[in-house]
Amino acid sequence: QQPVQSPQAVILREGEDAVINCSSSKALYSVHWYRQKHGEAPVFLMILLKGGEQKGHEKISASFNEKKQQSSLYLTASQLSYSGTYFCGTDLLMTDKLIFGTGTRLQVFP
């Protein structure tokens, strides 16, 4: 039931782009994205609802394809501050439980 993220880890230079994928074996109603820096709390990035919408602001955006039960997070022109572990979180309709994905560790170097 836990969503699977790919890749497991990404290493980037500042200014490079990255895509993180999140796949579920079950139908989804919404997808959340969070970033957690080492030793810190997870921080909310965005929620995408069923409907295939794409959301985001500035250089971080995401898409949700409910037919494929997948979401992707797009990081454009990465900055050092983007380093951390990214988790997608999924919920099944009517459960009101957020189940976090396996995580993707992103490191951005100068």
Place this chain on the structure above:
Amino acid sequence: DTEVTQTPKHLVMGMTNKKSLKCEQHMGHRAMYWYKQKAKKPPELMFVYSYEKLSINESVPSRFSPECPNSSLLNLHLHALQPEDSALYLCASSQDGRVPYNEQFFGPGTRLTVL
């Protein structure tokens, strides 16, 4: 105030001890959560309180006992824990318990070590 606070930051306890973790928020949120996070793993949901009532218990062992004294406070009482319970315990809150429509605000966590 958009902060969730947790105390203590660190806790070391023996298997026979009784201790409590505390979580507080002043954002007027009506849903509060406990998660357990092992190193290099995602947070795992333990309990959900919605409007001060326990709404979800993810089959957590009875040695963990949650309590929600009021809408701003959430406690996790610990008793007779095992070494494998050592982890980071995260508290979170959201406007209400409807996951699709609400972001969750996380506290910094309590790092628990059971000897």
